[in-house]
Amino acid sequence: MKEPTALVFEERSYSLPQLDALAGGLAATLRQRGVTAGQRVALMASNRPEFIVALLAIWRLAATVVLISPAWKRAEVEHALALTNPAHAVGDHPVLAVLMPMLHLDEPITPGEPMSPLLTDADALLVFSSGTTGLPKAVRHTHASLRAAVAHWRDALQLTSRDRMQIATPPSHILGRLNIVTALETGVWMRLHHRFDIDAMLAHIEADRITVEMAVAPIALAIASHPRLESYDLSSLRFIMWGATPVSQSVADTVTRRTGVGWVPAYGTTELPVIACNPLDGGRLNSVGRPVPGVQVRVVSLESGEPADPGDGGPAAPGDQAQLPAEHRVLLVEDQLVGPELRAHRGNQLFQQAGRSPVLPGLRVGVAAHRLSCPPSKTAAVTLTATPPRAPRACR
Helix, strand or coil: CCCCEEEEECCEEEEHHHHHHHHHHHHHHHHHCCCCCCCEEEEECCCCHHHHHHHHHHHHCCCEEEECCCCCCHHHHHHHHHHHCCCEEEECCHHHHHHCCCEECCCCCCCCCCCCCCCCCCEEEEEECCCCCCCCCEEEEEHHHHHHHHHHHHHHCCCCCCCEEEECCCCCCHHHHHHHHHHHHHCCEEEECCCCCHHHHHHHHHHHCCCEEEECHHHHHHHHCCCCHHHCCCCCCCEEEECCCCCCHHHHHHHHHHHCCCEEEEECCCCCCCCEECCCCCCCCCCCEEECCCEECEEECCCCCCECCCCCCCCEECCCHHHCCHHHCCEEECCCCCEEEEECCCCCCCEEEEEEECCCCCCCCCCCCCCCCCCHHHEEECCCEECCCCCCCCCC
């Protein structure tokens, strides 16, 4: 029986066994080049299937992926390399190739023997924050924290193997990476785009019968302002997820009025990819929703660290760090978080999204993320509980 398609890129399609075989072949090449368990491997590449293959191949060797944005200039890449000190590099970007020896993803990959999924709590990747308060800062995720994030996202959006999604956001960003790994682990059919193109996105919703669309503010605005939006059949969509920025009520209402498709606002960070999500039915555009199962949130005072009274307007700090096992303890760096301000209230009330906040002092969240760039005086332990709602499959 033919294996179901897991990934589509342009006219190419791949099943999970095909991706496994390609990952095995690339892992063999990387092993020949000296990559060993525990080493860090820089990965700087455009949206392409080989990016996913490289991610899986590095994990096959129990090495750690250092995700570098292909949009970065040389100074930013130099900063990232100096901070994380990778021993090897893989990608398709000339900046990385100049700075260190790089295995180019244009090189043919000979399929190899499929390898068993990696079951380890070792470091999986270092992914960079947005750098709002300076140069980007690295956040460490283990395979355990990725499994938790996948379980949170899968359950919050009620994803199953019957779903179909497309990804145009950079996989070097936490949302793109989360969507890719969740699709692979859940059996969701996935189309990867080389870059965001609104016409291609709308055409593939219709042609591929996409069921879940992921959007950030620029994508939402492009949908709302498209002059021929009504000409596309978007009836296959269950909803459009809005993340990363506060929802623009007028933009969201325009899309729903023109297409009949509703929105599901959700919120996460580089450190904790899934914090809160609206109900899939009857959600609110002015809220990021309730904490997802497995994440607890409470309000604390910046001065004392003690729980704040409802209405104090203090920052939200998830959970209680004392409840975490050691491998999930969290340290984050200074005031680096970007996004909607969260005002948490006791009980089951929703988080209120109180407008755009360029920096959120005190809201520090994450799973298995450890400080890599700031002195201790610039750090603060967060209070967080984050565990998978139920045991997911291991990250491949």
